[in-house]
Amino acid sequence: MSTPTLAPAARPAGRRRRTVHGVTPPGYPVRALKGVVLLICCAVVVMPFVAVISTSLAAQPQIDAAGGYVLWPDNPNLDAYRAIFANGVVTRALAVSIGITVVGTLLSLACTALLAYSLSRPGSFGAKPLLLVVLFTLLFSPGMIPSYLMVKQLGLLDSYWSLILPVLINGFNVIIVRSFFLDLPQDVLDSARIDGAGEFSTFVRIVLPLSKAVLAVTGLFYAVAYWNSFFSALLYINDTAKWPMQLVLRTYVVDNASIGAQSGDITGEFLPAPQSLQMAILVTSIVPILVVYPFLQRHFAKGILVGAVKG
Protein backbone atom coordinates (compact mmCIF):
# COMPACT_ATOMS: atom_id res chain seq x y z
CA MET A 1 0.00 0.00 0.00
CA SER A 2 2.92 2.33 -0.47
CA THR A 3 1.30 4.22 -3.31
CA PRO A 4 -2.03 5.55 -2.10
CA THR A 5 -4.50 6.01 -4.89
CA LEU A 6 -7.69 7.91 -4.55
CA ALA A 7 -10.61 5.68 -5.25
CA PRO A 8 -13.81 7.24 -6.51
CA ALA A 9 -15.45 8.62 -3.42
CA ALA A 10 -18.72 7.37 -2.14
CA ARG A 11 -20.83 10.15 -0.78
CA PRO A 12 -23.15 9.04 1.94
CA ALA A 13 -25.00 11.92 3.53
CA GLY A 14 -23.70 14.21 0.78
CA ARG A 15 -20.26 14.42 2.40
CA ARG A 16 -17.21 13.93 0.23
CA ARG A 17 -15.00 11.18 1.68
CA ARG A 18 -11.56 10.43 0.41
CA THR A 19 -10.59 6.80 0.56
CA VAL A 20 -7.28 5.05 0.23
CA HIS A 21 -7.71 1.64 -1.36
CA GLY A 22 -11.31 1.76 -0.37
CA VAL A 23 -10.56 2.46 3.28
CA THR A 24 -11.41 5.84 4.70
CA PRO A 25 -8.40 7.21 6.59
CA PRO A 26 -9.38 7.68 10.21
CA GLY A 27 -9.67 11.06 11.85
CA TYR A 28 -6.90 12.59 13.95
CA PRO A 29 -8.07 11.30 17.35
CA VAL A 30 -7.98 7.72 16.11
CA ARG A 31 -4.60 8.19 14.49
CA ALA A 32 -3.19 9.72 17.66
CA LEU A 33 -4.56 6.81 19.68
CA LYS A 34 -2.91 4.30 17.33
CA GLY A 35 0.36 6.18 17.62
CA VAL A 36 0.23 6.11 21.40
CA VAL A 37 -0.59 2.39 21.51
CA LEU A 38 2.26 1.51 19.16
CA LEU A 39 4.65 3.77 21.02
CA ILE A 40 3.80 2.03 24.30
CA CYS A 41 4.25 -1.40 22.70
CA CYS A 42 7.65 -0.45 21.35
CA ALA A 43 8.72 1.10 24.65
CA VAL A 44 7.74 -2.06 26.55
CA VAL A 45 10.01 -4.05 24.24
CA VAL A 46 12.92 -1.62 23.99
CA MET A 47 13.20 -0.16 27.50
CA PRO A 48 14.31 -3.38 29.23
CA PHE A 49 17.14 -3.76 26.72
CA VAL A 50 18.19 -0.15 27.27
CA ALA A 51 18.18 -0.62 31.03
CA VAL A 52 20.13 -3.88 30.80
CA ILE A 53 22.81 -2.43 28.54
CA SER A 54 23.03 0.82 30.52
CA THR A 55 23.41 -0.98 33.83
CA SER A 56 26.17 -3.16 32.41
CA LEU A 57 28.07 -0.02 31.43
CA ALA A 58 27.35 2.18 34.44
CA ALA A 59 29.98 3.03 37.02
CA GLN A 60 29.52 1.68 40.54
CA PRO A 61 28.74 5.03 42.23
CA GLN A 62 25.87 5.71 39.88
CA ILE A 63 24.43 2.22 40.42
CA ASP A 64 24.68 2.62 44.20
CA ALA A 65 22.97 5.98 44.00
CA ALA A 66 20.21 4.64 41.77
CA GLY A 67 19.65 1.57 43.94
CA GLY A 68 20.65 -1.13 41.46
CA TYR A 69 19.74 -0.28 37.89
CA VAL A 70 20.15 2.75 35.67
CA LEU A 71 18.38 3.75 32.49
CA TRP A 72 21.33 5.70 31.13
CA PRO A 73 24.98 5.45 32.20
CA ASP A 74 26.64 8.77 33.18
CA ASN A 75 30.23 7.61 32.81
CA PRO A 76 30.04 4.44 30.76
CA ASN A 77 32.94 2.04 31.25
CA LEU A 78 33.72 -1.56 30.42
CA ASP A 79 34.83 -2.66 33.91
CA ALA A 80 32.04 -5.20 34.20
CA TYR A 81 32.96 -6.78 30.88
CA ARG A 82 36.64 -6.88 31.86
CA ALA A 83 35.65 -8.63 35.08
CA ILE A 84 33.45 -11.28 33.48
CA PHE A 85 35.97 -12.02 30.77
CA ALA A 86 38.69 -12.37 33.39
CA ASN A 87 36.44 -15.04 34.88
CA GLY A 88 37.18 -18.33 33.18
CA VAL A 89 33.64 -19.65 33.52
CA VAL A 90 32.06 -17.06 31.25
CA THR A 91 34.81 -17.12 28.64
CA ARG A 92 34.69 -20.89 28.42
CA ALA A 93 30.90 -20.92 28.14
CA LEU A 94 31.14 -18.33 25.41
CA ALA A 95 33.64 -20.45 23.51
CA VAL A 96 31.41 -23.52 23.87
CA SER A 97 28.35 -21.63 22.65
CA ILE A 98 30.18 -20.14 19.69
CA GLY A 99 31.61 -23.54 18.75
CA ILE A 100 28.23 -25.30 18.98
CA THR A 101 26.56 -22.54 17.01
CA VAL A 102 29.12 -22.44 14.20
CA VAL A 103 29.57 -26.20 13.79
CA GLY A 104 25.88 -26.94 14.32
CA THR A 105 24.69 -24.31 11.88
CA LEU A 106 27.05 -25.45 9.13
CA LEU A 107 26.12 -29.11 9.56
CA SER A 108 22.39 -28.40 9.83
CA LEU A 109 22.43 -26.16 6.80
CA ALA A 110 24.36 -28.67 4.70
CA CYS A 111 22.12 -31.60 5.67
CA THR A 112 18.94 -29.56 5.28
CA ALA A 113 19.88 -28.24 1.83
CA LEU A 114 20.94 -31.69 0.59
CA LEU A 115 17.81 -33.32 1.95
CA ALA A 116 15.58 -30.59 0.55
CA TYR A 117 17.28 -30.95 -2.83
CA SER A 118 16.88 -34.70 -2.95
CA LEU A 119 13.19 -34.24 -2.11
CA SER A 120 12.69 -31.51 -4.68
CA ARG A 121 13.51 -33.36 -7.89
CA PRO A 122 10.30 -34.01 -9.77
CA GLY A 123 9.42 -37.67 -10.05
CA SER A 124 12.48 -38.97 -8.27
CA PHE A 125 12.42 -42.32 -6.55
CA GLY A 126 11.07 -42.31 -3.01
CA ALA A 127 10.68 -38.53 -2.82
CA LYS A 128 7.06 -38.68 -1.73
CA PRO A 129 7.37 -41.17 1.14
CA LEU A 130 10.54 -39.46 2.33
CA LEU A 131 8.76 -36.11 2.29
CA LEU A 132 6.07 -37.64 4.48
CA VAL A 133 8.76 -38.95 6.82
CA VAL A 134 9.96 -35.37 7.26
CA LEU A 135 6.45 -33.92 7.48
CA PHE A 136 5.31 -36.28 10.22
CA THR A 137 8.03 -34.99 12.51
CA LEU A 138 6.11 -31.71 12.58
CA LEU A 139 3.09 -33.49 14.02
CA PHE A 140 4.61 -35.41 16.90
CA SER A 141 7.73 -35.43 19.00
CA PRO A 142 9.12 -38.64 20.46
CA GLY A 143 8.95 -37.27 23.99
CA MET A 144 11.55 -36.14 26.46
CA ILE A 145 12.37 -39.47 28.11
CA PRO A 146 12.86 -41.58 24.96
CA SER A 147 14.96 -38.81 23.40
CA TYR A 148 17.12 -38.69 26.49
CA LEU A 149 17.54 -42.46 26.53
CA MET A 150 18.48 -42.43 22.83
CA VAL A 151 21.21 -39.87 23.41
CA LYS A 152 22.37 -41.85 26.41
CA GLN A 153 22.33 -45.10 24.43
CA LEU A 154 24.55 -43.55 21.77
CA GLY A 155 27.01 -42.52 24.47
CA LEU A 156 26.55 -38.85 23.70
CA LEU A 157 25.85 -37.67 27.26
CA ASP A 158 28.32 -34.93 28.21
CA SER A 159 29.41 -34.72 24.58
CA TYR A 160 28.98 -31.55 22.56
CA TRP A 161 27.43 -33.68 19.81
CA SER A 162 24.38 -34.18 22.03
CA LEU A 163 23.64 -30.48 21.49
CA ILE A 164 23.87 -30.76 17.71
CA LEU A 165 22.82 -34.17 16.36
CA PRO A 166 19.32 -34.49 17.91
CA VAL A 167 18.34 -31.10 16.45
CA LEU A 168 20.34 -31.42 13.24
CA ILE A 169 17.28 -31.36 10.99
CA ASN A 170 14.30 -29.13 11.51
CA GLY A 171 11.46 -30.45 9.35
CA PHE A 172 10.01 -27.02 8.94
CA ASN A 173 13.25 -25.65 7.52
CA VAL A 174 13.44 -28.58 5.10
CA ILE A 175 9.98 -27.68 3.82
CA ILE A 176 10.93 -24.02 3.39
CA VAL A 177 14.12 -24.80 1.49
CA ARG A 178 12.42 -27.48 -0.61
CA SER A 179 9.62 -25.19 -1.71
CA PHE A 180 12.23 -22.60 -2.65
CA PHE A 181 14.07 -25.17 -4.75
CA LEU A 182 10.81 -26.15 -6.45
CA ASP A 183 10.29 -22.52 -7.42
CA LEU A 184 13.65 -22.28 -9.14
CA PRO A 185 13.42 -22.16 -12.94
CA GLN A 186 13.61 -25.87 -13.76
CA ASP A 187 14.75 -25.10 -17.33
CA VAL A 188 18.06 -23.86 -15.97
CA LEU A 189 18.57 -27.09 -14.02
CA ASP A 190 17.58 -29.18 -17.02
CA SER A 191 19.94 -27.39 -19.36
CA ALA A 192 22.77 -27.93 -16.87
CA ARG A 193 22.00 -31.66 -16.93
CA ILE A 194 21.86 -31.74 -20.71
CA ASP A 195 25.30 -30.16 -20.65
CA GLY A 196 26.44 -33.15 -18.67
CA ALA A 197 26.40 -31.89 -15.09
CA GLY A 198 25.69 -34.62 -12.54
CA GLU A 199 23.24 -34.19 -9.64
CA PHE A 200 25.90 -32.98 -7.27
CA SER A 201 27.48 -30.42 -9.56
CA THR A 202 24.04 -29.16 -10.58
CA PHE A 203 23.33 -28.71 -6.89
CA VAL A 204 26.59 -26.99 -6.07
CA ARG A 205 27.01 -24.87 -9.20
CA ILE A 206 23.44 -23.98 -10.10
CA VAL A 207 21.04 -24.54 -7.20
CA LEU A 208 23.11 -23.22 -4.31
CA PRO A 209 24.11 -19.91 -5.96
CA LEU A 210 20.47 -19.28 -6.87
CA SER A 211 19.31 -20.01 -3.32
CA LYS A 212 21.53 -17.75 -1.25
CA ALA A 213 18.58 -15.88 0.23
CA VAL A 214 16.72 -18.90 1.57
CA LEU A 215 19.94 -20.53 2.78
CA ALA A 216 20.90 -17.35 4.60
CA VAL A 217 17.61 -17.09 6.43
CA THR A 218 17.49 -20.82 7.24
CA GLY A 219 21.07 -20.68 8.48
CA LEU A 220 20.27 -17.70 10.68
CA PHE A 221 17.30 -19.54 12.15
CA TYR A 222 19.45 -22.57 12.90
CA ALA A 223 22.13 -20.32 14.39
CA VAL A 224 19.68 -18.55 16.68
CA ALA A 225 18.26 -21.91 17.79
CA TYR A 226 21.72 -23.32 18.59
CA TRP A 227 22.77 -20.17 20.40
CA ASN A 228 19.58 -20.11 22.46
CA SER A 229 19.42 -23.82 23.23
CA PHE A 230 19.09 -24.33 26.94
CA PHE A 231 17.04 -27.44 27.44
CA SER A 232 19.28 -29.87 25.54
CA ALA A 233 22.29 -28.68 27.51
CA LEU A 234 20.31 -29.03 30.74
CA LEU A 235 19.37 -32.59 29.81
CA TYR A 236 22.54 -33.88 28.24
CA ILE A 237 25.46 -31.94 29.77
CA ASN A 238 26.18 -32.64 33.42
CA ASP A 239 29.79 -31.50 33.36
CA THR A 240 29.67 -27.80 34.28
CA ALA A 241 32.94 -27.21 32.46
CA LYS A 242 31.11 -27.95 29.21
CA TRP A 243 28.18 -25.64 29.88
CA PRO A 244 27.15 -23.27 27.11
CA MET A 245 26.30 -19.63 27.71
CA GLN A 246 22.59 -20.16 28.41
CA LEU A 247 23.25 -22.39 31.43
CA VAL A 248 25.85 -19.99 32.80
CA LEU A 249 23.35 -17.20 32.28
CA ARG A 250 20.80 -19.11 34.30
CA THR A 251 23.21 -19.77 37.14
CA TYR A 252 24.45 -16.23 37.56
CA VAL A 253 21.65 -14.03 36.30
CA VAL A 254 18.42 -15.96 36.96
CA ASP A 255 19.42 -17.93 40.04
CA ASN A 256 21.68 -15.11 41.24
CA ALA A 257 24.65 -17.30 42.14
CA SER A 258 27.46 -15.08 43.35
CA ILE A 259 29.96 -14.40 40.63
CA GLY A 260 32.79 -13.49 42.98
CA ALA A 261 32.59 -16.82 44.80
CA GLN A 262 33.04 -18.72 41.57
CA SER A 263 36.10 -16.88 40.38
CA GLY A 264 39.24 -16.52 42.37
CA ASP A 265 41.01 -14.95 39.47
CA ILE A 266 39.23 -11.64 38.99
CA THR A 267 41.84 -8.97 38.81
CA GLY A 268 41.55 -5.31 39.77
CA GLU A 269 41.05 -3.48 43.04
CA PHE A 270 37.30 -3.78 43.32
CA LEU A 271 34.56 -5.70 41.61
CA PRO A 272 32.03 -3.69 39.68
CA ALA A 273 28.52 -3.71 41.17
CA PRO A 274 26.94 -7.19 41.08
CA GLN A 275 24.11 -5.88 38.91
CA SER A 276 26.65 -4.61 36.37
CA LEU A 277 28.30 -8.01 36.24
CA GLN A 278 24.98 -9.78 35.81
CA MET A 279 23.84 -7.37 33.13
CA ALA A 280 27.19 -7.70 31.36
CA ILE A 281 26.70 -11.50 31.16
CA LEU A 282 23.16 -10.94 29.94
CA VAL A 283 24.33 -8.48 27.28
CA THR A 284 27.04 -10.92 26.18
CA SER A 285 24.37 -13.50 25.45
CA ILE A 286 22.09 -10.99 23.72
CA VAL A 287 24.66 -9.28 21.47
CA PRO A 288 25.14 -12.12 18.94
CA ILE A 289 21.40 -12.13 18.31
CA LEU A 290 21.31 -8.36 17.95
CA VAL A 291 24.13 -8.67 15.43
CA VAL A 292 22.36 -11.19 13.18
CA TYR A 293 18.93 -9.65 13.68
CA PRO A 294 19.20 -7.01 10.92
CA PHE A 295 20.05 -9.75 8.42
CA LEU A 296 17.09 -11.85 9.54
CA GLN A 297 14.97 -8.73 9.37
CA ARG A 298 15.92 -8.05 5.76
CA HIS A 299 14.65 -11.46 4.76
CA PHE A 300 11.31 -11.13 6.54
CA ALA A 301 10.72 -8.16 4.30
CA LYS A 302 11.17 -10.36 1.26
CA GLY A 303 8.53 -12.67 2.58
CA ILE A 304 10.51 -15.84 1.99
CA LEU A 305 9.25 -17.50 5.11
CA VAL A 306 5.68 -16.50 4.73
CA GLY A 307 5.73 -17.66 1.12
CA ALA A 308 6.47 -21.17 2.25
CA VAL A 309 3.84 -21.20 4.98
CA LYS A 310 0.86 -20.07 2.95
CA GLY A 311 -2.18 -21.34 4.83
Place this chain on the structure above:
Amino acid sequence: MAPLGIKDSPATTGSSPQRPGDGATSAARSRRPLRRRDRLRRDSFLLLLGLPGIAAVILFQYIPLAGNVIAFKDYQPYVGIVESPWVGLANFSVIFNGDPDFLNALANTLILSFLQVVFVFPVPIALALLLNSLLNERIKRAVQSVLYLPHFMSWVIVVAIFQHMLGNGGLVNMWLRARGMEGFSLIGDPELFKALITSQVVWKDAGWGTILFLAALSRIDVELYEASAVDGASRLRQLWHVTLPGIKGIIVLLLILKLGDVLTVGFEQIYLQQGPVGLEASEVLDTYVYTNGVVGGNWGVAAAVGLVKGVIGVILVLGANKIAHLFGERGVYSR
Protein backbone atom coordinates in the same frame (compact mmCIF):
# COMPACT_ATOMS: atom_id res chain seq x y z
CA MET B 1 -2.88 -34.62 1.70
CA ALA B 2 -1.03 -31.38 1.24
CA PRO B 3 -0.13 -30.16 4.70
CA LEU B 4 0.53 -26.47 5.23
CA GLY B 5 0.25 -25.67 1.57
CA ILE B 6 3.33 -27.65 0.62
CA LYS B 7 4.00 -27.05 -3.01
CA ASP B 8 4.23 -29.99 -5.32
CA SER B 9 5.56 -29.42 -8.76
CA PRO B 10 3.13 -30.57 -11.42
CA ALA B 11 5.76 -32.92 -12.77
CA THR B 12 5.62 -34.97 -9.57
CA THR B 13 2.15 -36.12 -10.39
CA GLY B 14 2.87 -36.66 -14.06
CA SER B 15 3.18 -40.20 -15.30
CA SER B 16 6.55 -39.78 -16.98
CA PRO B 17 9.56 -39.69 -14.69
CA GLN B 18 11.76 -39.23 -17.72
CA ARG B 19 13.89 -36.13 -17.41
CA PRO B 20 16.11 -34.30 -19.85
CA GLY B 21 19.75 -34.98 -19.32
CA ASP B 22 19.26 -38.58 -18.31
CA GLY B 23 21.30 -39.49 -21.31
CA ALA B 24 18.33 -41.03 -23.05
CA THR B 25 16.48 -38.85 -25.48
CA SER B 26 15.09 -41.55 -27.72
CA ALA B 27 11.38 -41.12 -28.25
CA ALA B 28 10.67 -44.75 -27.51
CA ARG B 29 11.92 -44.60 -23.92
CA SER B 30 10.38 -41.28 -23.01
CA ARG B 31 6.85 -42.52 -23.71
CA ARG B 32 6.92 -45.43 -21.28
CA PRO B 33 7.33 -44.79 -17.55
CA LEU B 34 10.54 -46.20 -16.12
CA ARG B 35 10.33 -49.25 -13.95
CA ARG B 36 10.93 -48.90 -10.20
CA ARG B 37 14.32 -50.53 -10.39
CA ASP B 38 15.47 -48.19 -13.12
CA ARG B 39 14.20 -45.17 -11.26
CA LEU B 40 15.99 -46.35 -8.13
CA ARG B 41 19.22 -46.75 -10.07
CA ARG B 42 18.78 -43.37 -11.72
CA ASP B 43 18.07 -41.57 -8.43
CA SER B 44 20.37 -43.47 -6.11
CA PHE B 45 22.91 -40.65 -5.98
CA LEU B 46 20.13 -38.16 -5.28
CA LEU B 47 18.97 -40.35 -2.40
CA LEU B 48 22.52 -40.53 -1.14
CA LEU B 49 22.62 -36.74 -0.94
CA GLY B 50 19.57 -36.73 1.32
CA LEU B 51 20.82 -39.61 3.43
CA PRO B 52 22.57 -37.72 6.27
CA GLY B 53 19.46 -35.63 6.90
CA ILE B 54 17.06 -38.58 6.75
CA ALA B 55 19.37 -40.62 8.98
CA ALA B 56 19.33 -37.87 11.64
CA VAL B 57 15.53 -37.65 11.47
CA ILE B 58 15.10 -41.41 11.80
CA LEU B 59 17.70 -41.77 14.52
CA PHE B 60 16.47 -38.95 16.72
CA GLN B 61 12.78 -38.67 15.83
CA TYR B 62 11.51 -42.11 14.83
CA ILE B 63 13.61 -44.63 16.74
CA PRO B 64 13.08 -42.85 20.08
CA LEU B 65 9.38 -43.18 19.31
CA ALA B 66 9.85 -46.91 19.77
CA GLY B 67 11.64 -46.14 23.04
CA ASN B 68 8.21 -45.26 24.40
CA VAL B 69 7.79 -48.98 25.15
CA ILE B 70 9.48 -48.26 28.47
CA ALA B 71 6.13 -46.76 29.48
CA PHE B 72 5.04 -50.42 29.74
CA LYS B 73 8.22 -51.63 31.41
CA ASP B 74 10.01 -51.31 34.68
CA TYR B 75 13.00 -49.66 33.07
CA GLN B 76 16.30 -50.17 34.82
CA PRO B 77 19.17 -48.18 33.31
CA TYR B 78 21.74 -50.92 33.92
CA VAL B 79 19.62 -53.66 32.39
CA GLY B 80 18.62 -51.74 29.29
CA ILE B 81 15.35 -51.15 27.48
CA VAL B 82 15.02 -54.58 25.90
CA GLU B 83 15.84 -56.62 29.01
CA SER B 84 13.76 -54.63 31.49
CA PRO B 85 10.66 -56.55 32.65
CA TRP B 86 7.22 -55.80 31.25
CA VAL B 87 4.80 -54.38 33.81
CA GLY B 88 1.70 -53.81 31.71
CA LEU B 89 -0.12 -50.62 32.56
CA ALA B 90 1.36 -50.23 36.05
CA ASN B 91 3.20 -47.06 35.06
CA PHE B 92 -0.05 -45.48 33.98
CA SER B 93 -1.55 -45.86 37.45
CA VAL B 94 -0.54 -42.29 38.37
CA ILE B 95 -2.88 -41.18 35.62
CA PHE B 96 -5.76 -43.58 36.23
CA ASN B 97 -5.63 -43.46 40.01
CA GLY B 98 -5.22 -39.71 40.07
CA ASP B 99 -1.91 -39.26 41.82
CA PRO B 100 -2.19 -35.80 43.48
CA ASP B 101 1.11 -34.54 42.03
CA PHE B 102 0.07 -35.61 38.56
CA LEU B 103 -3.38 -34.05 38.89
CA ASN B 104 -1.80 -30.84 40.11
CA ALA B 105 0.54 -30.75 37.11
CA LEU B 106 -2.36 -31.50 34.78
CA ALA B 107 -4.52 -28.77 36.30
CA ASN B 108 -1.75 -26.18 36.09
CA THR B 109 -1.09 -27.12 32.49
CA LEU B 110 -4.73 -26.81 31.49
CA ILE B 111 -5.17 -23.51 33.33
CA LEU B 112 -2.08 -22.04 31.69
CA SER B 113 -3.21 -23.24 28.26
CA PHE B 114 -6.64 -21.74 28.80
CA LEU B 115 -5.12 -18.43 29.89
CA GLN B 116 -2.91 -18.44 26.81
CA VAL B 117 -5.77 -19.03 24.41
CA VAL B 118 -7.83 -16.28 26.03
CA PHE B 119 -5.15 -13.67 26.74
CA VAL B 120 -2.26 -14.45 24.39
CA PHE B 121 -3.92 -15.66 21.21
CA PRO B 122 -5.91 -12.51 20.39
CA VAL B 123 -3.01 -10.10 21.00
CA PRO B 124 -1.16 -10.75 17.71
CA ILE B 125 -4.44 -10.48 15.79
CA ALA B 126 -5.17 -7.08 17.30
CA LEU B 127 -1.57 -5.97 16.75
CA ALA B 128 -1.64 -7.17 13.14
CA LEU B 129 -4.87 -5.28 12.47
CA LEU B 130 -3.32 -2.18 14.00
CA LEU B 131 -0.12 -2.52 11.98
CA ASN B 132 -2.04 -3.28 8.83
CA SER B 133 -4.06 -0.10 9.23
CA LEU B 134 -0.90 2.02 9.17
CA LEU B 135 -0.60 3.72 5.82
CA ASN B 136 3.01 4.76 6.28
CA GLU B 137 5.05 1.79 5.18
CA ARG B 138 8.26 2.95 6.87
CA ILE B 139 6.72 3.37 10.30
CA LYS B 140 5.09 -0.04 9.88
CA ARG B 141 8.44 -1.67 9.06
CA ALA B 142 10.17 0.02 11.97
CA VAL B 143 7.51 -1.03 14.47
CA GLN B 144 7.63 -4.60 13.12
CA SER B 145 11.41 -4.74 13.55
CA VAL B 146 11.09 -3.72 17.17
CA LEU B 147 8.19 -6.03 18.00
CA TYR B 148 9.74 -9.12 16.38
CA LEU B 149 12.96 -8.82 18.37
CA PRO B 150 11.98 -10.53 21.67
CA HIS B 151 10.99 -13.69 19.79
CA PHE B 152 14.66 -14.34 19.08
CA MET B 153 15.71 -14.14 22.72
CA SER B 154 16.00 -17.42 24.61
CA TRP B 155 13.73 -18.05 27.55
CA VAL B 156 16.70 -17.71 29.87
CA ILE B 157 17.24 -14.18 28.59
CA VAL B 158 13.54 -13.31 28.85
CA VAL B 159 13.25 -14.67 32.38
CA ALA B 160 16.44 -12.84 33.40
CA ILE B 161 15.13 -9.59 31.96
CA PHE B 162 11.79 -9.97 33.74
CA GLN B 163 13.47 -10.71 37.05
CA HIS B 164 15.77 -7.75 36.88
CA MET B 165 13.10 -5.37 35.65
CA LEU B 166 10.02 -6.48 37.60
CA GLY B 167 11.49 -8.50 40.49
CA ASN B 168 11.31 -7.34 44.09
CA GLY B 169 14.71 -5.68 43.82
CA GLY B 170 14.25 -4.90 40.16
CA LEU B 171 14.22 -1.66 38.26
CA VAL B 172 10.52 -0.85 38.43
CA ASN B 173 10.13 -1.63 42.14
CA MET B 174 13.26 0.37 42.88
CA TRP B 175 11.87 3.33 40.95
CA LEU B 176 8.54 3.13 42.75
CA ARG B 177 10.10 2.87 46.21
CA ALA B 178 12.50 5.74 45.51
CA ARG B 179 9.41 7.88 44.94
CA GLY B 180 7.77 6.75 48.14
CA MET B 181 5.30 4.44 46.44
CA GLU B 182 4.60 0.88 47.35
CA GLY B 183 6.41 -1.83 45.44
CA PHE B 184 4.74 -4.93 44.10
CA SER B 185 5.86 -8.53 44.11
CA LEU B 186 4.91 -10.06 40.79
CA ILE B 187 7.85 -12.46 40.75
CA GLY B 188 8.09 -15.16 43.37
CA ASP B 189 4.43 -14.95 44.32
CA PRO B 190 2.68 -18.30 43.72
CA GLU B 191 -0.67 -16.50 43.35
CA LEU B 192 0.62 -14.43 40.46
CA PHE B 193 2.76 -17.11 38.83
CA LYS B 194 0.32 -17.86 36.03
CA ALA B 195 -0.17 -14.17 35.29
CA LEU B 196 3.60 -13.78 35.13
CA ILE B 197 4.00 -16.71 32.73
CA THR B 198 1.21 -15.42 30.52
CA SER B 199 2.58 -11.89 30.39
CA GLN B 200 6.04 -13.19 29.50
CA VAL B 201 4.59 -15.13 26.58
CA VAL B 202 2.87 -11.96 25.38
CA TRP B 203 6.09 -9.96 25.67
CA LYS B 204 8.15 -12.52 23.83
CA ASP B 205 5.88 -13.73 21.07
CA ALA B 206 2.97 -11.35 20.48
CA GLY B 207 4.96 -9.32 17.95
CA TRP B 208 6.26 -12.33 16.09
CA GLY B 209 2.77 -13.83 16.09
CA THR B 210 1.58 -11.02 13.83
CA ILE B 211 3.67 -12.23 10.90
CA LEU B 212 1.21 -14.83 9.64
CA PHE B 213 -1.80 -12.56 10.17
CA LEU B 214 -0.07 -9.71 8.34
CA ALA B 215 0.65 -12.04 5.43
CA ALA B 216 -3.01 -13.05 5.30
CA LEU B 217 -4.12 -9.42 5.57
CA SER B 218 -1.87 -8.38 2.70
CA ARG B 219 -3.52 -10.96 0.48
CA ILE B 220 -7.03 -9.55 0.91
CA ASP B 221 -8.19 -8.16 -2.40
CA VAL B 222 -8.15 -4.35 -2.32
CA GLU B 223 -11.16 -4.33 -4.62
CA LEU B 224 -13.26 -5.77 -1.80
CA TYR B 225 -12.55 -2.66 0.27
CA GLU B 226 -13.24 -0.40 -2.68
CA ALA B 227 -16.48 -2.15 -3.50
CA SER B 228 -17.62 -2.09 0.11
CA ALA B 229 -16.72 1.61 0.34
CA VAL B 230 -18.85 2.31 -2.72
CA ASP B 231 -21.65 0.45 -1.00
CA GLY B 232 -21.23 2.82 1.92
CA ALA B 233 -19.59 0.50 4.45
CA SER B 234 -17.93 2.24 7.39
CA ARG B 235 -14.47 1.20 8.54
CA LEU B 236 -15.94 -0.94 11.28
CA ARG B 237 -18.22 -2.63 8.76
CA GLN B 238 -15.25 -3.26 6.49
CA LEU B 239 -13.36 -4.78 9.40
CA TRP B 240 -16.24 -7.11 10.11
CA HIS B 241 -17.25 -8.04 6.56
CA VAL B 242 -13.95 -7.90 4.67
CA THR B 243 -10.93 -8.04 6.95
CA LEU B 244 -11.97 -10.68 9.47
CA PRO B 245 -13.33 -13.13 6.87
CA GLY B 246 -10.03 -12.65 5.05
CA ILE B 247 -7.99 -13.90 7.97
CA LYS B 248 -10.49 -16.43 9.30
CA GLY B 249 -8.65 -19.34 7.70
CA ILE B 250 -5.34 -18.60 9.37
CA ILE B 251 -7.03 -17.94 12.72
CA VAL B 252 -8.67 -21.37 12.57
CA LEU B 253 -5.40 -22.98 11.51
CA LEU B 254 -3.47 -21.49 14.41
CA LEU B 255 -6.23 -22.33 16.89
CA ILE B 256 -6.06 -25.97 15.77
CA LEU B 257 -2.30 -26.04 16.21
CA LYS B 258 -2.71 -24.38 19.62
CA LEU B 259 -5.21 -27.05 20.60
CA GLY B 260 -2.66 -29.73 19.74
CA ASP B 261 -0.30 -27.99 22.16
CA VAL B 262 -2.85 -27.70 24.94
CA LEU B 263 -0.86 -30.09 27.16
CA THR B 264 2.45 -28.40 26.34
CA VAL B 265 3.22 -25.13 28.05
CA GLY B 266 6.74 -23.78 27.81
CA PHE B 267 9.00 -26.18 29.68
CA GLU B 268 12.05 -23.91 29.74
CA GLN B 269 10.09 -20.85 30.78
CA ILE B 270 8.41 -22.59 33.69
CA TYR B 271 11.31 -24.74 34.79
CA LEU B 272 13.49 -21.65 35.11
CA GLN B 273 11.04 -19.98 37.50
CA GLN B 274 9.85 -22.89 39.63
CA GLY B 275 12.32 -22.35 42.43
CA PRO B 276 10.82 -19.43 44.34
CA VAL B 277 7.12 -20.26 43.87
CA GLY B 278 7.05 -23.96 44.65
CA LEU B 279 5.67 -26.90 42.71
CA GLU B 280 2.03 -26.53 43.69
CA ALA B 281 1.65 -23.37 41.65
CA SER B 282 4.16 -24.12 38.94
CA GLU B 283 4.41 -27.83 38.14
CA VAL B 284 3.19 -28.62 34.63
CA LEU B 285 3.20 -31.92 32.75
CA ASP B 286 6.56 -31.35 31.04
CA THR B 287 8.34 -30.41 34.26
CA TYR B 288 6.61 -33.35 35.95
CA VAL B 289 8.05 -35.68 33.32
CA TYR B 290 11.49 -34.13 33.70
CA THR B 291 11.66 -34.16 37.48
CA ASN B 292 10.21 -37.65 37.75
CA GLY B 293 12.17 -39.23 34.94
CA VAL B 294 15.50 -37.61 34.28
CA VAL B 295 15.99 -36.30 37.81
CA GLY B 296 14.03 -38.78 39.93
CA GLY B 297 14.71 -41.95 37.95
CA ASN B 298 11.05 -43.01 37.67
CA TRP B 299 11.62 -43.61 33.98
CA GLY B 300 8.56 -45.73 33.33
CA VAL B 301 6.10 -43.36 34.99
CA ALA B 302 7.61 -40.31 33.29
CA ALA B 303 7.56 -42.02 29.90
CA ALA B 304 3.94 -43.09 30.47
CA VAL B 305 2.86 -39.52 31.20
CA GLY B 306 4.86 -38.23 28.25
CA LEU B 307 3.34 -40.84 25.95
CA VAL B 308 -0.23 -40.11 26.98
CA LYS B 309 0.47 -36.42 26.53
CA GLY B 310 1.87 -36.90 23.04
CA VAL B 311 -0.95 -39.18 21.91
CA ILE B 312 -3.60 -36.79 23.21
CA GLY B 313 -1.85 -33.94 21.38
CA VAL B 314 -1.99 -35.75 18.04
CA ILE B 315 -5.61 -36.80 18.60
CA LEU B 316 -6.57 -33.20 19.42
CA VAL B 317 -4.96 -31.83 16.25
CA LEU B 318 -6.60 -34.45 14.05
CA GLY B 319 -9.95 -34.04 15.81
CA ALA B 320 -9.88 -30.25 15.62
CA ASN B 321 -8.95 -30.51 11.98
CA LYS B 322 -11.94 -32.74 11.35
CA ILE B 323 -14.21 -30.22 13.02
CA ALA B 324 -12.66 -27.43 10.94
CA HIS B 325 -13.44 -29.42 7.81
CA LEU B 326 -17.03 -29.89 8.95
CA PHE B 327 -17.32 -26.12 9.22
CA GLY B 328 -15.90 -25.73 5.74
CA GLU B 329 -12.48 -24.46 6.77
CA ARG B 330 -9.26 -25.68 5.27
CA GLY B 331 -7.55 -26.62 8.55
CA VAL B 332 -3.97 -27.81 8.77
CA TYR B 333 -4.26 -30.05 5.73
CA SER B 334 -6.97 -30.42 3.18
CA ARG B 335 -8.72 -33.70 2.63
